[in-house]
Amino acid sequence: GASLELDQLAAAFNDTFARLEGSFDQLKRFTADVSHELRTPLTALRTVGEVALRGSHDADGYREVIGSMLEEVDRLTRLTDELLTLARADAGEAKLHKEPVDRGALAREVASHLSVLAEEKEQALEVDAGPLNVEADRTVLRQALVNLAVNAIKYAPGRTRIRVVTGRQGGAAFLEVADEGPGIAPEHRERIFERFYRVDKSRSREMGGTGLGLALVKWAAEAHGGRLELETEVGRGSTFRIVLPSAH
Ligand code: ADP
Numbered sequence: 291g292a293s294l295e296l297d298q299l300a301a302a303f304n305d306t307f308a309r310l311e312g313s314f315d316q317l318k319r320f321t322a323d324v325s326h327e328l329r330t331p332l333t334a335l336r337t338v339g340e341v342a343l344r345g346s347h348d349a350d351g352y353r354e355v356i357g358s359m360l361e362e363v364d365r366l367t368r369l370t371d372e373l374l375t376l377a378r379a380d381a382g383e384a385k386l387h388k389e390p391v392d393r394g395a396l397a398r399e400v401a402s403h404l405s406v407l408a409e410e411k412e413q414a415l416e417v418d419a420g421p422l423n424v425e426a427d428r429t430v431l432r433q434a435l436v437n438l439a440v441n442a443i444k445y446a447p448g449r450t451r452i453r454v455v456t457g458r459q460g461g462a463a464f465l466e467v468a469d470e471g472p473g474i475a476p477e478h479r480e481r482i483f484e485r486f487y488r489v490d491k492s493r494s495r496e497m498g499g500t501g502l503g504l505a506l507v508k509w510a511a512e513a514h515g516g517r518l519e520l521e522t523e524v525g526r527g528s529t530f531r532i533v534l535p536s537a538h
Contacts (some may be wrong), residue, residue, distance in 0.1 A: 323486045327369060330495070331362040338362075365498055372502040376485070379509045386427040386513055393456040393465055394419035396428065400435045401454050404443065411448040415439075419456040424463045424534055426514055431465070431532075434510035437503040438467040438530045444497045446471030446527070459533065462516070466531035473524040483508045483518070507532065 342355040378384040397419040408415040435454070442452045450470040457464060474482060474489065481487045486501040488494040494501060504518075511518040511532045522528040 320485065324373065327486060327501070328366070331366050331369075335359055335362045361498075365500070368498075369500045369502070372500055372506060375506060376502065376509065379513065384513065386430060388425045388427055390423045391426045391428045391431060392421055392423055393463065394421045396432060396435065397454045397456050397465065400432060400439055404436065404439050407440070407443050408452065411443060411446075413443060413446065413448060414451045415443075415454070416451060417454045419454070422456065422458065422463060426534065430510045430513065434507040434532060435465055435467070437507050438532075441503060441530075442467050442469035442471065442528075444499070445469070461536055463534045463536075464531050465534075466529055468527065468529040470527040473522045473526050473528055474520070475524055479520060479522065504530075 338355060338359055342352070347355070375384065397417050401415050401417045405415055439452065439454060446452060446469040452470075453466075453468045455464075455466050455468065478487075478489050482489065483504050485505045488499065488501050491501075507530070508518045511534070514534050516532060516534040519531040519533060520528065521531070
């Protein structure tokens, strides 16, 4: 009767409030994280500038200062670009422009784009890709693959092998990046996909990371109706796999 309905209504209200409270907390934490992430490079910029102004330097000295300031500007630019993409994704405004994408060609393009980075660490960047097409947003998929490959290069030691592989898995298409890096311990496995979560904050920053890379890859996979998988073993390496529904 009426009391049962009231009970249900009360339960529904409680649910809604709990969810609102949850997203409020999330928003608060996210805003605090963003402020902190912005302040770090801004503080570095200010310090480097102030120290340089205090003394007088020759042309090379100033060039070095400007170079290090530009590095921080780069990081800020990347951070704001990635935040903008995620904000659009959250608002449901990120429209995918789907077109037939040759994943093999995409994998080779990403690998050759990053070969200089890998060469610096004497890593072998290999591509194993077949010409299999998929309906996808090429730009979004490319950025996702770049993020995975950049992570592999960053976190795996020198003289190791990194493989970019595309293929089919049942009816689905996949693109993966496999490294022989440190792997990811069980307690971090779920959390590394969260915004700004890093296993080692200072190490990630040192290498120019924003902490948003994997959050973007996960979004890219899910926006295509797919998912992001991780296979990893500590001390052995990690394989991040974007699985997309229905290959053609
Ligand atoms: P960033 O690399 O900028 O810190 P990401 O979101 O791309 O941010 O990655 C989050 C964290 O996941 C990294 O800080 C690192 O600790 C861990 N990680 C990502 N890729 C790898 C990898 N290939 N091997 C080991 N750890 C990784």
